[in-house]
Amino acid sequence: MKPSIRPSVVSAFTPSGQLRASINLGNPILARKDATTGAPAGVSIDLARAFADRLDVGIEFVVFESAGKSVDAVKAEQADIGFFAIDPLRGEGIRFTAPYVLIEGAYLVRQDSPLQDNAEVDRAGRRVMVGKGSAYDLYLTREIKAAQLLRAPTSPAVVDAFIAENADVAAGVKQQLEADARRLGGLRLLPGRFMVIQQAMGTPASRGDEAAAALSAFVEEMKASGFVADALKRHRIEGAIVAPAAA
Structure with a gap:
Protein backbone atom coordinates (compact mmCIF):
# COMPACT_ATOMS: atom_id res chain seq x y z
CA MET A 1 0.00 0.00 0.00
CA LYS A 2 1.38 3.40 -1.01
CA PRO A 3 1.90 5.95 1.78
CA SER A 4 -0.72 8.68 1.53
CA ILE A 5 0.28 12.26 0.77
CA ARG A 6 -1.82 15.11 2.07
CA PRO A 7 -3.92 16.93 -0.55
CA SER A 8 -2.21 20.22 0.34
CA VAL A 9 1.18 18.68 -0.50
CA VAL A 10 -0.12 17.29 -3.78
CA SER A 11 -1.38 20.77 -4.64
CA ALA A 12 1.99 22.29 -3.74
CA PHE A 13 3.72 20.01 -6.27
CA THR A 14 1.15 20.46 -9.04
CA PRO A 15 0.14 24.11 -9.51
CA SER A 16 -0.43 23.37 -13.22
CA GLY A 17 -2.57 20.32 -12.46
CA GLN A 18 0.15 17.78 -13.20
CA LEU A 19 3.74 17.13 -12.11
CA ARG A 20 6.31 18.87 -14.32
CA ALA A 21 9.70 17.13 -14.09
CA SER A 22 12.85 18.93 -15.26
CA ILE A 23 15.12 16.44 -17.03
CA ASN A 24 18.79 17.03 -17.88
CA LEU A 25 20.02 14.99 -20.85
CA GLY A 26 23.57 16.23 -20.20
CA ASN A 27 24.21 13.39 -17.74
CA PRO A 28 23.85 10.08 -19.62
CA ILE A 29 23.98 8.08 -16.40
CA LEU A 30 20.58 9.42 -15.40
CA ALA A 31 18.76 10.45 -18.58
CA ARG A 32 19.00 10.05 -22.34
CA LYS A 33 16.78 10.05 -25.41
CA ASP A 34 15.34 6.66 -26.32
CA ALA A 35 16.93 5.64 -29.61
CA THR A 36 13.60 4.45 -31.02
CA THR A 37 11.03 6.92 -29.72
CA GLY A 38 13.14 9.98 -28.95
CA ALA A 39 11.39 10.23 -25.58
CA PRO A 40 13.44 10.75 -22.40
CA ALA A 41 14.43 7.53 -20.62
CA GLY A 42 16.59 6.59 -17.67
CA VAL A 43 16.79 6.54 -13.89
CA SER A 44 15.55 10.13 -13.49
CA ILE A 45 12.52 9.44 -15.67
CA ASP A 46 11.68 6.28 -13.70
CA LEU A 47 11.83 8.21 -10.42
CA ALA A 48 9.73 11.06 -11.83
CA ARG A 49 7.03 8.66 -13.00
CA ALA A 50 7.04 6.88 -9.63
CA PHE A 51 6.62 10.18 -7.78
CA ALA A 52 3.78 11.26 -10.08
CA ASP A 53 2.14 7.92 -9.35
CA ARG A 54 2.60 8.54 -5.64
CA LEU A 55 0.85 11.90 -6.01
CA ASP A 56 -1.76 10.28 -8.27
CA VAL A 57 -1.29 12.92 -10.97
CA GLY A 58 -0.20 13.06 -14.60
CA ILE A 59 3.37 13.94 -15.56
CA GLU A 60 5.00 16.31 -18.04
CA PHE A 61 8.72 16.15 -18.83
CA VAL A 62 10.51 19.46 -19.36
CA VAL A 63 13.70 18.39 -21.13
CA PHE A 64 17.01 20.26 -21.33
CA GLU A 65 20.43 19.51 -22.80
CA SER A 66 22.40 20.88 -19.83
CA ALA A 67 22.28 20.84 -16.05
CA GLY A 68 22.32 24.62 -15.74
CA LYS A 69 19.13 25.05 -17.77
CA SER A 70 17.43 22.26 -15.85
CA VAL A 71 18.29 23.95 -12.54
CA ASP A 72 17.09 27.32 -13.82
CA ALA A 73 13.72 25.80 -14.79
CA VAL A 74 13.08 24.61 -11.24
CA LYS A 75 14.28 27.88 -9.71
CA ALA A 76 11.92 29.78 -12.03
CA GLU A 77 9.11 27.34 -11.14
CA GLN A 78 8.74 26.24 -14.73
CA ALA A 79 9.10 22.72 -13.31
CA ASP A 80 8.00 21.21 -10.00
CA ILE A 81 10.81 18.71 -9.44
CA GLY A 82 14.26 18.16 -10.89
CA PHE A 83 17.27 15.88 -10.67
CA PHE A 84 20.51 17.63 -9.79
CA ALA A 85 23.96 17.21 -8.37
CA ILE A 86 23.99 18.84 -4.94
CA ASP A 87 26.07 22.01 -4.96
CA PRO A 88 26.06 25.06 -2.68
CA LEU A 89 25.48 27.45 -5.58
CA ARG A 90 22.34 25.57 -6.57
CA GLY A 91 20.87 25.65 -3.07
CA GLU A 92 19.35 29.09 -3.39
CA GLY A 93 15.73 28.64 -4.36
CA ILE A 94 15.78 24.82 -4.38
CA ARG A 95 15.19 22.33 -1.57
CA PHE A 96 17.27 19.20 -2.11
CA THR A 97 16.69 15.68 -0.89
CA ALA A 98 19.56 13.52 0.28
CA PRO A 99 21.35 11.93 -2.71
CA TYR A 100 19.95 8.83 -4.34
CA VAL A 101 22.96 8.06 -6.56
CA VAL A 196 32.04 12.36 -6.23
CA ILE A 197 28.74 13.82 -7.41
CA GLN A 198 25.80 13.47 -5.04
CA GLN A 199 22.77 13.23 -7.32
CA ALA A 200 19.53 14.28 -5.62
CA MET A 201 15.97 15.37 -6.33
CA GLY A 202 14.88 18.95 -5.70
CA THR A 203 11.81 21.16 -5.69
CA PRO A 204 11.35 24.94 -5.57
CA ALA A 205 11.83 26.19 -2.01
CA SER A 206 8.55 28.10 -2.31
CA ARG A 207 6.62 24.80 -2.24
CA GLY A 208 7.15 24.64 1.52
CA ASP A 209 8.53 22.38 4.23
CA GLU A 210 5.87 19.68 3.88
CA ALA A 211 6.54 19.28 0.17
CA ALA A 212 10.31 19.13 0.72
CA ALA A 213 9.83 16.52 3.47
CA ALA A 214 7.53 14.43 1.26
CA LEU A 215 10.08 14.42 -1.57
CA SER A 216 12.88 13.49 0.83
CA ALA A 217 10.83 10.62 2.27
CA PHE A 218 10.08 9.39 -1.25
CA VAL A 219 13.79 9.30 -2.15
CA GLU A 220 14.67 7.38 1.00
CA GLU A 221 11.93 4.86 0.25
CA MET A 222 13.12 4.41 -3.33
CA LYS A 223 16.66 3.70 -2.13
CA ALA A 224 15.60 1.33 0.64
CA SER A 225 13.12 -0.61 -1.51
CA GLY A 226 15.67 -1.37 -4.21
CA PHE A 227 13.89 0.81 -6.80
CA VAL A 228 16.98 2.91 -7.55
CA ALA A 229 19.27 -0.14 -7.72
CA ASP A 230 16.83 -1.88 -10.07
CA ALA A 231 16.62 1.22 -12.29
CA LEU A 232 20.42 1.41 -12.57
CA LYS A 233 20.50 -2.26 -13.54
CA ARG A 234 17.58 -1.97 -15.96
CA HIS A 235 19.22 0.91 -17.80
CA ARG A 236 22.61 -0.87 -17.76
CA ILE A 237 24.34 1.88 -15.84
CA GLU A 238 27.82 1.05 -14.56
CA GLY A 239 29.98 3.17 -12.27
CA ALA A 240 27.14 4.77 -10.34
CA ILE A 241 26.06 3.40 -6.97
CA VAL A 242 22.99 3.84 -4.79
CA ALA A 243 23.66 6.47 -2.14
CA PRO A 244 23.47 5.36 1.51
CA ALA A 245 20.42 6.12 3.60
CA ALA A 246 20.24 9.67 4.93
CA ALA A 247 21.36 10.14 8.52
Missing part, protein backbone atom coordinates in the same frame (compact mmCIF):
# COMPACT_ATOMS: atom_id res chain seq x y z
CA LEU A 102 26.70 8.75 -6.29
CA ILE A 103 28.64 9.38 -9.52
CA GLU A 104 32.38 9.74 -10.07
CA GLY A 105 33.94 12.73 -11.82
CA ALA A 106 37.15 12.02 -13.74
CA TYR A 107 39.79 13.64 -15.92
CA LEU A 108 40.63 12.59 -19.48
CA VAL A 109 43.84 13.37 -21.40
CA ARG A 110 45.49 12.39 -24.68
CA GLN A 111 47.38 9.12 -24.73
CA ASP A 112 50.73 10.94 -25.03
CA SER A 113 49.97 13.51 -22.30
CA PRO A 114 52.65 13.82 -19.60
CA LEU A 115 49.91 13.91 -16.94
CA GLN A 116 49.68 10.74 -14.87
CA ASP A 117 47.81 11.84 -11.73
CA ASN A 118 44.82 14.03 -10.83
CA ALA A 119 47.06 16.18 -8.60
CA GLU A 120 49.05 17.26 -11.67
CA VAL A 121 46.08 18.92 -13.39
CA ASP A 122 45.93 22.19 -11.44
CA ARG A 123 49.16 23.75 -12.72
CA ALA A 124 49.80 27.08 -14.43
CA GLY A 125 49.46 26.86 -18.20
CA ARG A 126 47.13 23.85 -18.16
CA ARG A 127 43.71 24.22 -19.85
CA VAL A 128 40.80 22.14 -18.55
CA MET A 129 37.57 21.70 -20.55
CA VAL A 130 34.32 21.23 -18.60
CA GLY A 131 30.59 21.40 -19.35
CA LYS A 132 29.20 24.87 -18.71
CA GLY A 133 27.03 24.99 -15.58
CA SER A 134 27.59 21.32 -14.72
CA ALA A 135 28.36 20.17 -11.19
CA TYR A 136 31.94 19.65 -12.35
CA ASP A 137 32.12 23.25 -13.56
CA LEU A 138 30.80 24.55 -10.24
CA TYR A 139 33.21 22.38 -8.25
CA LEU A 140 36.29 23.12 -10.35
CA THR A 141 35.52 26.84 -10.41
CA ARG A 142 35.93 26.76 -6.63
CA GLU A 143 38.85 24.34 -6.47
CA ILE A 144 41.11 25.07 -9.44
CA LYS A 145 43.69 27.70 -8.50
CA ALA A 146 46.32 27.73 -11.27
CA ALA A 147 44.92 26.00 -14.36
CA GLN A 148 42.53 27.71 -16.79
CA LEU A 149 38.95 26.46 -17.15
CA LEU A 150 37.37 26.30 -20.60
CA ARG A 151 33.65 25.60 -21.00
CA ALA A 152 31.85 23.46 -23.55
CA PRO A 153 28.12 24.15 -24.11
CA THR A 154 27.08 20.86 -22.44
CA SER A 155 28.71 17.93 -20.66
CA PRO A 156 28.32 15.51 -23.62
CA ALA A 157 30.16 18.06 -25.82
CA VAL A 158 33.20 18.28 -23.50
CA VAL A 159 35.53 15.83 -25.24
CA ASP A 160 34.82 17.12 -28.74
CA ALA A 161 35.45 20.67 -27.50
CA PHE A 162 38.60 19.48 -25.68
CA ILE A 163 39.96 18.17 -28.98
CA ALA A 164 38.78 21.11 -31.09
CA GLU A 165 40.40 23.66 -28.77
CA ASN A 166 43.49 21.54 -28.06
CA ALA A 167 42.93 21.68 -24.29
CA ASP A 168 45.10 19.65 -21.92
CA VAL A 169 42.38 17.95 -19.86
CA ALA A 170 38.65 17.13 -20.16
CA ALA A 171 36.63 16.86 -16.95
CA GLY A 172 33.24 15.24 -16.46
CA VAL A 173 31.17 12.13 -15.84
CA LYS A 174 33.54 9.18 -15.81
CA GLN A 175 31.26 7.00 -17.96
CA GLN A 176 30.80 9.73 -20.58
CA LEU A 177 34.57 10.22 -20.81
CA GLU A 178 35.14 6.47 -21.11
CA ALA A 179 32.60 6.25 -23.95
CA ASP A 180 34.22 9.18 -25.77
CA ALA A 181 37.67 7.62 -25.35
CA ARG A 182 36.39 4.42 -27.01
CA ARG A 183 34.67 6.43 -29.75
CA LEU A 184 37.64 8.61 -30.65
CA GLY A 185 40.72 6.62 -29.65
CA GLY A 186 44.07 8.03 -28.55
CA LEU A 187 42.68 9.14 -25.18
CA ARG A 188 42.91 7.84 -21.60
CA LEU A 189 41.48 8.59 -18.18
CA LEU A 190 43.68 9.56 -15.29
CA PRO A 191 43.44 7.01 -12.46
CA GLY A 192 40.80 7.45 -9.77
CA ARG A 193 38.41 10.38 -9.46
CA PHE A 194 38.65 14.06 -8.61
CA MET A 195 35.19 14.29 -7.01
Whole structure:
Protein backbone atom coordinates (compact mmCIF):
# COMPACT_ATOMS: atom_id res chain seq x y z
CA MET A 1 0.00 0.00 0.00
CA LYS A 2 1.38 3.40 -1.01
CA PRO A 3 1.90 5.95 1.78
CA SER A 4 -0.72 8.68 1.53
CA ILE A 5 0.28 12.26 0.77
CA ARG A 6 -1.82 15.11 2.07
CA PRO A 7 -3.92 16.93 -0.55
CA SER A 8 -2.21 20.22 0.34
CA VAL A 9 1.18 18.68 -0.50
CA VAL A 10 -0.12 17.29 -3.78
CA SER A 11 -1.38 20.77 -4.64
CA ALA A 12 1.99 22.29 -3.74
CA PHE A 13 3.72 20.01 -6.27
CA THR A 14 1.15 20.46 -9.04
CA PRO A 15 0.14 24.11 -9.51
CA SER A 16 -0.43 23.37 -13.22
CA GLY A 17 -2.57 20.32 -12.46
CA GLN A 18 0.15 17.78 -13.20
CA LEU A 19 3.74 17.13 -12.11
CA ARG A 20 6.31 18.87 -14.32
CA ALA A 21 9.70 17.13 -14.09
CA SER A 22 12.85 18.93 -15.26
CA ILE A 23 15.12 16.44 -17.03
CA ASN A 24 18.79 17.03 -17.88
CA LEU A 25 20.02 14.99 -20.85
CA GLY A 26 23.57 16.23 -20.20
CA ASN A 27 24.21 13.39 -17.74
CA PRO A 28 23.85 10.08 -19.62
CA ILE A 29 23.98 8.08 -16.40
CA LEU A 30 20.58 9.42 -15.40
CA ALA A 31 18.76 10.45 -18.58
CA ARG A 32 19.00 10.05 -22.34
CA LYS A 33 16.78 10.05 -25.41
CA ASP A 34 15.34 6.66 -26.32
CA ALA A 35 16.93 5.64 -29.61
CA THR A 36 13.60 4.45 -31.02
CA THR A 37 11.03 6.92 -29.72
CA GLY A 38 13.14 9.98 -28.95
CA ALA A 39 11.39 10.23 -25.58
CA PRO A 40 13.44 10.75 -22.40
CA ALA A 41 14.43 7.53 -20.62
CA GLY A 42 16.59 6.59 -17.67
CA VAL A 43 16.79 6.54 -13.89
CA SER A 44 15.55 10.13 -13.49
CA ILE A 45 12.52 9.44 -15.67
CA ASP A 46 11.68 6.28 -13.70
CA LEU A 47 11.83 8.21 -10.42
CA ALA A 48 9.73 11.06 -11.83
CA ARG A 49 7.03 8.66 -13.00
CA ALA A 50 7.04 6.88 -9.63
CA PHE A 51 6.62 10.18 -7.78
CA ALA A 52 3.78 11.26 -10.08
CA ASP A 53 2.14 7.92 -9.35
CA ARG A 54 2.60 8.54 -5.64
CA LEU A 55 0.85 11.90 -6.01
CA ASP A 56 -1.76 10.28 -8.27
CA VAL A 57 -1.29 12.92 -10.97
CA GLY A 58 -0.20 13.06 -14.60
CA ILE A 59 3.37 13.94 -15.56
CA GLU A 60 5.00 16.31 -18.04
CA PHE A 61 8.72 16.15 -18.83
CA VAL A 62 10.51 19.46 -19.36
CA VAL A 63 13.70 18.39 -21.13
CA PHE A 64 17.01 20.26 -21.33
CA GLU A 65 20.43 19.51 -22.80
CA SER A 66 22.40 20.88 -19.83
CA ALA A 67 22.28 20.84 -16.05
CA GLY A 68 22.32 24.62 -15.74
CA LYS A 69 19.13 25.05 -17.77
CA SER A 70 17.43 22.26 -15.85
CA VAL A 71 18.29 23.95 -12.54
CA ASP A 72 17.09 27.32 -13.82
CA ALA A 73 13.72 25.80 -14.79
CA VAL A 74 13.08 24.61 -11.24
CA LYS A 75 14.28 27.88 -9.71
CA ALA A 76 11.92 29.78 -12.03
CA GLU A 77 9.11 27.34 -11.14
CA GLN A 78 8.74 26.24 -14.73
CA ALA A 79 9.10 22.72 -13.31
CA ASP A 80 8.00 21.21 -10.00
CA ILE A 81 10.81 18.71 -9.44
CA GLY A 82 14.26 18.16 -10.89
CA PHE A 83 17.27 15.88 -10.67
CA PHE A 84 20.51 17.63 -9.79
CA ALA A 85 23.96 17.21 -8.37
CA ILE A 86 23.99 18.84 -4.94
CA ASP A 87 26.07 22.01 -4.96
CA PRO A 88 26.06 25.06 -2.68
CA LEU A 89 25.48 27.45 -5.58
CA ARG A 90 22.34 25.57 -6.57
CA GLY A 91 20.87 25.65 -3.07
CA GLU A 92 19.35 29.09 -3.39
CA GLY A 93 15.73 28.64 -4.36
CA ILE A 94 15.78 24.82 -4.38
CA ARG A 95 15.19 22.33 -1.57
CA PHE A 96 17.27 19.20 -2.11
CA THR A 97 16.69 15.68 -0.89
CA ALA A 98 19.56 13.52 0.28
CA PRO A 99 21.35 11.93 -2.71
CA TYR A 100 19.95 8.83 -4.34
CA VAL A 101 22.96 8.06 -6.56
CA LEU A 102 26.70 8.75 -6.29
CA ILE A 103 28.64 9.38 -9.52
CA GLU A 104 32.38 9.74 -10.07
CA GLY A 105 33.94 12.73 -11.82
CA ALA A 106 37.15 12.02 -13.74
CA TYR A 107 39.79 13.64 -15.92
CA LEU A 108 40.63 12.59 -19.48
CA VAL A 109 43.84 13.37 -21.40
CA ARG A 110 45.49 12.39 -24.68
CA GLN A 111 47.38 9.12 -24.73
CA ASP A 112 50.73 10.94 -25.03
CA SER A 113 49.97 13.51 -22.30
CA PRO A 114 52.65 13.82 -19.60
CA LEU A 115 49.91 13.91 -16.94
CA GLN A 116 49.68 10.74 -14.87
CA ASP A 117 47.81 11.84 -11.73
CA ASN A 118 44.82 14.03 -10.83
CA ALA A 119 47.06 16.18 -8.60
CA GLU A 120 49.05 17.26 -11.67
CA VAL A 121 46.08 18.92 -13.39
CA ASP A 122 45.93 22.19 -11.44
CA ARG A 123 49.16 23.75 -12.72
CA ALA A 124 49.80 27.08 -14.43
CA GLY A 125 49.46 26.86 -18.20
CA ARG A 126 47.13 23.85 -18.16
CA ARG A 127 43.71 24.22 -19.85
CA VAL A 128 40.80 22.14 -18.55
CA MET A 129 37.57 21.70 -20.55
CA VAL A 130 34.32 21.23 -18.60
CA GLY A 131 30.59 21.40 -19.35
CA LYS A 132 29.20 24.87 -18.71
CA GLY A 133 27.03 24.99 -15.58
CA SER A 134 27.59 21.32 -14.72
CA ALA A 135 28.36 20.17 -11.19
CA TYR A 136 31.94 19.65 -12.35
CA ASP A 137 32.12 23.25 -13.56
CA LEU A 138 30.80 24.55 -10.24
CA TYR A 139 33.21 22.38 -8.25
CA LEU A 140 36.29 23.12 -10.35
CA THR A 141 35.52 26.84 -10.41
CA ARG A 142 35.93 26.76 -6.63
CA GLU A 143 38.85 24.34 -6.47
CA ILE A 144 41.11 25.07 -9.44
CA LYS A 145 43.69 27.70 -8.50
CA ALA A 146 46.32 27.73 -11.27
CA ALA A 147 44.92 26.00 -14.36
CA GLN A 148 42.53 27.71 -16.79
CA LEU A 149 38.95 26.46 -17.15
CA LEU A 150 37.37 26.30 -20.60
CA ARG A 151 33.65 25.60 -21.00
CA ALA A 152 31.85 23.46 -23.55
CA PRO A 153 28.12 24.15 -24.11
CA THR A 154 27.08 20.86 -22.44
CA SER A 155 28.71 17.93 -20.66
CA PRO A 156 28.32 15.51 -23.62
CA ALA A 157 30.16 18.06 -25.82
CA VAL A 158 33.20 18.28 -23.50
CA VAL A 159 35.53 15.83 -25.24
CA ASP A 160 34.82 17.12 -28.74
CA ALA A 161 35.45 20.67 -27.50
CA PHE A 162 38.60 19.48 -25.68
CA ILE A 163 39.96 18.17 -28.98
CA ALA A 164 38.78 21.11 -31.09
CA GLU A 165 40.40 23.66 -28.77
CA ASN A 166 43.49 21.54 -28.06
CA ALA A 167 42.93 21.68 -24.29
CA ASP A 168 45.10 19.65 -21.92
CA VAL A 169 42.38 17.95 -19.86
CA ALA A 170 38.65 17.13 -20.16
CA ALA A 171 36.63 16.86 -16.95
CA GLY A 172 33.24 15.24 -16.46
CA VAL A 173 31.17 12.13 -15.84
CA LYS A 174 33.54 9.18 -15.81
CA GLN A 175 31.26 7.00 -17.96
CA GLN A 176 30.80 9.73 -20.58
CA LEU A 177 34.57 10.22 -20.81
CA GLU A 178 35.14 6.47 -21.11
CA ALA A 179 32.60 6.25 -23.95
CA ASP A 180 34.22 9.18 -25.77
CA ALA A 181 37.67 7.62 -25.35
CA ARG A 182 36.39 4.42 -27.01
CA ARG A 183 34.67 6.43 -29.75
CA LEU A 184 37.64 8.61 -30.65
CA GLY A 185 40.72 6.62 -29.65
CA GLY A 186 44.07 8.03 -28.55
CA LEU A 187 42.68 9.14 -25.18
CA ARG A 188 42.91 7.84 -21.60
CA LEU A 189 41.48 8.59 -18.18
CA LEU A 190 43.68 9.56 -15.29
CA PRO A 191 43.44 7.01 -12.46
CA GLY A 192 40.80 7.45 -9.77
CA ARG A 193 38.41 10.38 -9.46
CA PHE A 194 38.65 14.06 -8.61
CA MET A 195 35.19 14.29 -7.01
CA VAL A 196 32.04 12.36 -6.23
CA ILE A 197 28.74 13.82 -7.41
CA GLN A 198 25.80 13.47 -5.04
CA GLN A 199 22.77 13.23 -7.32
CA ALA A 200 19.53 14.28 -5.62
CA MET A 201 15.97 15.37 -6.33
CA GLY A 202 14.88 18.95 -5.70
CA THR A 203 11.81 21.16 -5.69
CA PRO A 204 11.35 24.94 -5.57
CA ALA A 205 11.83 26.19 -2.01
CA SER A 206 8.55 28.10 -2.31
CA ARG A 207 6.62 24.80 -2.24
CA GLY A 208 7.15 24.64 1.52
CA ASP A 209 8.53 22.38 4.23
CA GLU A 210 5.87 19.68 3.88
CA ALA A 211 6.54 19.28 0.17
CA ALA A 212 10.31 19.13 0.72
CA ALA A 213 9.83 16.52 3.47
CA ALA A 214 7.53 14.43 1.26
CA LEU A 215 10.08 14.42 -1.57
CA SER A 216 12.88 13.49 0.83
CA ALA A 217 10.83 10.62 2.27
CA PHE A 218 10.08 9.39 -1.25
CA VAL A 219 13.79 9.30 -2.15
CA GLU A 220 14.67 7.38 1.00
CA GLU A 221 11.93 4.86 0.25
CA MET A 222 13.12 4.41 -3.33
CA LYS A 223 16.66 3.70 -2.13
CA ALA A 224 15.60 1.33 0.64
CA SER A 225 13.12 -0.61 -1.51
CA GLY A 226 15.67 -1.37 -4.21
CA PHE A 227 13.89 0.81 -6.80
CA VAL A 228 16.98 2.91 -7.55
CA ALA A 229 19.27 -0.14 -7.72
CA ASP A 230 16.83 -1.88 -10.07
CA ALA A 231 16.62 1.22 -12.29
CA LEU A 232 20.42 1.41 -12.57
CA LYS A 233 20.50 -2.26 -13.54
CA ARG A 234 17.58 -1.97 -15.96
CA HIS A 235 19.22 0.91 -17.80
CA ARG A 236 22.61 -0.87 -17.76
CA ILE A 237 24.34 1.88 -15.84
CA GLU A 238 27.82 1.05 -14.56
CA GLY A 239 29.98 3.17 -12.27
CA ALA A 240 27.14 4.77 -10.34
CA ILE A 241 26.06 3.40 -6.97
CA VAL A 242 22.99 3.84 -4.79
CA ALA A 243 23.66 6.47 -2.14
CA PRO A 244 23.47 5.36 1.51
CA ALA A 245 20.42 6.12 3.60
CA ALA A 246 20.24 9.67 4.93
CA ALA A 247 21.36 10.14 8.52
